Amino acid sequence: MMRSQNEIVSMATKAARGAGHLSSLAEDMGRATLWLCENGFDGVGALIEEIRSNNGPVEYQTGEDGITLSGGSAACLAVCAMDGLAAGISQSAILKNTENPLMLLGVCAIMSLDLQTGVKLGDWAKLGHGELVALSENPPTSDCTFRLLTKTKPVMIESDIRQIDIADHRWSVLETLAARTYVPATAESRTKGAGAGLTDND
Amino acid sequence: MTAHYAHDEIQRTDLRPADEVMRLERIGSFFPTRLSFMRTLIRRLAHERSHLKRPVWEMDADGYGRAVYSIDYGGHTYSLIAFSTRLDPENRTDRVIAEAWDASFVLFDGLPTREDIHRNQENAPKQEAGRFTDRELTLSRANKSVRIFDHTVDALAGGRQPRQKMVRDIGYLMRTTAVYGNGKFGIADRTKTQHRKHMSAPFQAEMLTVWLIRTFSHDLVEHVAKMKNPTDAVRLAKNIKRHLGIGNSTGLGMAPFLVNHPVLLNNWMMVRETALARVRATKKIDPHVTQKLVQRATSHLLEWNVQDHLQTKRILQLREDWGVLHKDRNWMSKAKPWDALFAASRLFGLECQELTVALALEANGPLIDGLADCMDCGLEPQLNPSMSTSEITQIIKDHAAWALKSDFTKTTETAKFWYVSAEKLEPRLGDRYNEPGAEKESPLDVARQIQNLAHDLHGHPKTSVAEFLMTYPQHRRTTRRLQILARFPYAEIRDNMISDKCKPIDMLRCKLSFFGASKFDPKSDRWTRITLYQGAPLHDELGEGADDWWLPCFAP
Numbered sequence: 001m002m003r004s005q006n007e008i009v010s011m012a013t014k015a016a017r018g019a020g021h022l023s024s025l026a027e028d029m030g031r032a033t034l035w036l037c038e039n040g041f042d043g044v045g046a047l048i049e050e051i052r053s054n055n056g057p058v059e060y061q062t063g064e065d066g067i068t069l070s071g072g073s074a075a076c077l078a079v080c081a082m083d084g085l086a087a088g089i090s091q092s093a094i095l096k097n098t099e100n101p102l103m104l105l106g107v108c109a110i111m112s113l114d115l116q117t118g119v120k121l122g123d124w125a126k127l128g129h130g131e132l133v134a135l136s137e138n139p140p141t142s143d144c145t146f147r148l149l150t151k152t153k154p155v156m157i158e159s160d161i162r163q164i165d166i167a168d169h170r171w172s173v174l175e176t177l178a179a180r181t182y183v184p185a186t187a188e189s190r191t192k193g194a195g196a197g198l199t200d201n202d
Numbered sequence: 203m204t205a206h207y208a209h210d211e212i213q214r215t216d217l218r219p220a221d222e223v224m225r226l227e228r229i230g231s232f233f234p235t236r237l238s239f240m241r242t243l244i245r246r247l248a249h250e251r252s253h254l255k256r257p258v259w260e261m262d263a264d265g266y267g268r269a270v271y272s273i274d275y276g277g278h279t280y281s282l283i284a285f286s287t288r289l290d291p292e293n294r295t296d297r298v299i300a301e302a303w304d305a306s307f308v309l310f311d312g313l314p315t316r317e318d319i320h321r322n323q324e325n326a327p328k329q330e331a332g333r334f335t336d337r338e339l340t341l342s343r344a345n346k347s348v349r350i351f352d353h354t355v356d357a358l359a360g361g362r363q364p365r366q367k368m369v370r371d372i373g374y375l376m377r378t379t380a381v382y383g384n385g386k387f388g389i390a391d392r393t394k395t396q397h398r399k400h401m402s403a404p405f406q407a408e409m410l411t412v413w414l415i416r417t418f419s420h421d422l423v424e425h426v427a428k429m430k431n432p433t434d435a436v437r438l439a440k441n442i443k444r445h446l447g448i449g450n451s452t453g454l455g456m457a458p459f460l461v462n463h464p465v466l467l468n469n470w471m472m473v474r475e476t477a478l479a480r481v482r483a484t485k486k487i488d489p490h491v492t493q494k495l496v497q498r499a500t501s502h503l504l505e506w507n508v509q510d511h512l513q514t515k516r517i518l519q520l521r522e523d524w525g526v527l528h529k530d531r532n533w534m535s536k537a538k539p540w541d542a543l544f545a546a547s548r549l550f551g552l553e554c555q556e557l558t559v560a561l562a563l564e565a566n567g568p569l570i571d572g573l574a575d576c577m578d579c580g581l582e583p584q585l586n587p588s589m590s591t592s593e594i595t596q597i598i599k600d601h602a603a604w605a606l607k608s609d610f611t612k613t614t615e616t617a618k619f620w621y622v623s624a625e626k627l628e629p630r631l632g633d634r635y636n637e638p639g640a641e642k643e644s645p646l647d648v649a650r651q652i653q654n655l656a657h658d659l660h661g662h663p664k665t666s667v668a669e670f671l672m673t674y675p676q677h678r679r680t681t682r683r684l685q686i687l688a689r690f691p692y693a694e695i696r697d698n699m700i701s702d703k704c705k706p707i708d709m710l711r712c713k714l715s716f717f718g719a720s721k722f723d724p725k726s727d728r729w730t731r732i733t734l735y736q737g738a739p740l741h742d743e744l745g746e747g748a749d750d751w752w753l754p755c756f757a758p
Contacts, residue, residue, distance in 0.1 A: 001333065001388075007388065024682075083585070179624065183642050184639070185623040
């Protein structure tokens with residue numbers, strides 16, 4: 001079924017929250033999902049894989065080669081890596097978790113837009129200001145080294161917004177996860193909600 | 203009011219501090235102003251002299267069927283597609299849990315074909331259960347106020363106008379119970395129209411929808427009366443028609459919006475406060491216009507009657523305060539008259555103070571109307587990971603000391619929790635210690651999160667935000683909010699949103715005042731009825747001077 005951007009971001013964010021991810025990270029995952037979908041990738045598939053993955057704490061070490069990040073989900077590692085590079089902690093960041101490269105790509109894309117920078121993901125992908133600059137056929141299978149690119153030109157995004165077709169069975173998975181954030185309404189809530197307690201035929 | 207101001211003529215006083223303005227009690231006392239979104243829309247429509255057409259009107263004698271209204275605006279055509287359906291009285295409810303309504307609507311981007319109308323007829327009456335396309339910009343529904351609708355039909359069919367008391371006391375023929383926008387249920391995302399200059403101000407598609415629904419409600423009642431008595435039925439008198447706006451029941455769904463859009467909230471407030479500061483600094487006043495507006499406000503307050511005990515008390519106090527404040531006109535002869543009035547108003551209650559703000563703005567359109575272009579916001583700023591933790595600590599000291607005042611070890615300070623209901627996916631407010639679901643709390647507990655962040659920052663005084671968040675990723679959202687707050691002072695409501703003292707109605711009134719709603723009629727501390735477009739120009743009244751409808755009064 002065709003879905004609006006807002007529906008995709010909202011549902012993906014809620015699904016990530018429902019799966020136990022932190023609110024702030026869930027918002028990034030929601031935006032990354034939309035970016036992937038808009039760029040022709042299986043964003044919802046990447047999200048589903050992501051929310052089933054390790055959601056533990058991030059471990060990081062700073063060494064001569066830069067920051068090394070392990071543990072945590074791909075999205076969380078990508079966020080930490082991009083933050084660390086943008087803050088100048090080091091020139092490169094090595095990610096030990098590359099099990100979900102699409103989510104790495106999506107999160108890096110939205111963060112490269114937020115940070116107004118370019119980023120190189122190993123030999124696999126280059127992103128600039130939220131736009132995909134280059135992508136090879138082979139995603140990383142082991143460690144992936146991130147580097148910020150200083151010479152990427154800002155791209156004026158002329159978005160021709162159109163709705164995106166998401167398979168119903170995929171959407172159902174997100175709905176099920178999102179439902180974990182919902183609370184059944186109580187009698188108290190019903191008696192206090194808008195329109196309650198009045199004759200509606202007045 | 204024909205004054206024009208060169209840029210270098212515009213002075214301003216200091217803005218009111220955010221610690222004073224951004225309190226629930228104060229924002230819960232706001233009134234609509236000429237910067238409200240409905241007013242902006244009407245001014246622009248009037249400026250363009252937009253012409254409304256009704257290319258489709260297919261209604262049976264009882265007023266059931268469909269209609270299309272089209273208006274050219276800003277180089278685009280927008281069409282309201284309306285469906286009126288029979289509804290058994292037992293199914294009529296304003297609750298969000300309703301599944302059927304008297305009327306349903308979409309605002310269509312362009313002129314719909316028969317196929318578009320048919321497709322929407324299949325879906326719009328189902329509302330949330332329907333599916334839409336990006337040709338639809340909003341989705342809405344409304345119920346009749348049966349009492350006044352039926353009475354008006356009978357009166358018009360009998361050659362009479364409806365009873366004035368009823369028109370004054372109710373003030374609308376239909377109540378909307380939801381106006382959805384921005385991608386809900388498959389309709390167009392806001393990004394589709396945001397770049398259109400005439401649609402760049404907030405909620406313009408929604409405001410246009412409601413204004414067109416008002417026209418539909420007028421046409422519908424006249425149609426049914428005419429069908430009932432084709433020879434003798436009369437049309438609504440202009441003054442009555444103009445006083446019939448659109449009612450609305452607004453609940454908690456609106457409240458989290460203000461928390462979830464901090465920069466947008468800041469921009470609304472910043473414009474309002476900048477406008478006030480400009481007006482306070484001016485030496486100009488038009489005593490005649492001002493006195494007319496003071497009188498109108500006085501009459502409006504007399505027509506503002508509600509059942510809610512607390513709001514009634516506030517209205518009575520306001521009437522008294524307003525009377526004393528305007529007992530004489532000495533303030534008009536001061537060097538800076540509006541500053542003098544503003545200072546005098548501070549001796550009275552918050553309702554009186556904020557009504558004074560709205561009056562000051564209303565009387566000075568040429569000085570402030572241009573600010574309405576600054577009320578939107580683009581992308582919300584994202585986290586700056588380069589900042590140091592000591593800078594975040596300083597931001598908390600300088601801009602968020604209010605958040606450190608609550609004692610979250612007390613159950614009274616954590617008495618409530620916000621959540622999303624499973625039934626209708628709408629925001630709700632629960633009692634943390636008596637209702638289930640607090641573990642699924644929505645993150646609207648901003649003050650508590652700031653305290654938690656401040657606590658964890660103690661151990662990390664000299665590191666970057668990036669490194670701090672690798673260890674404490676749970677603080678990412680709050681850190682970003684604080685960075686925003688340092689740049690946008692009105693971005694946060696400076697109260698504890700989960701305290702037992704938090705009254706969501708204050709947030710609703712704030713947001714609704716920015717819409718331009720009036721006659722706030724609270725039915726509890728978490729929902730209110732209001733009227734929209736009461737007194738607003740009709741579609742055939744758009745032109746110069748059309749926008750003079752602040753705080754309308756029914757003048758038979």
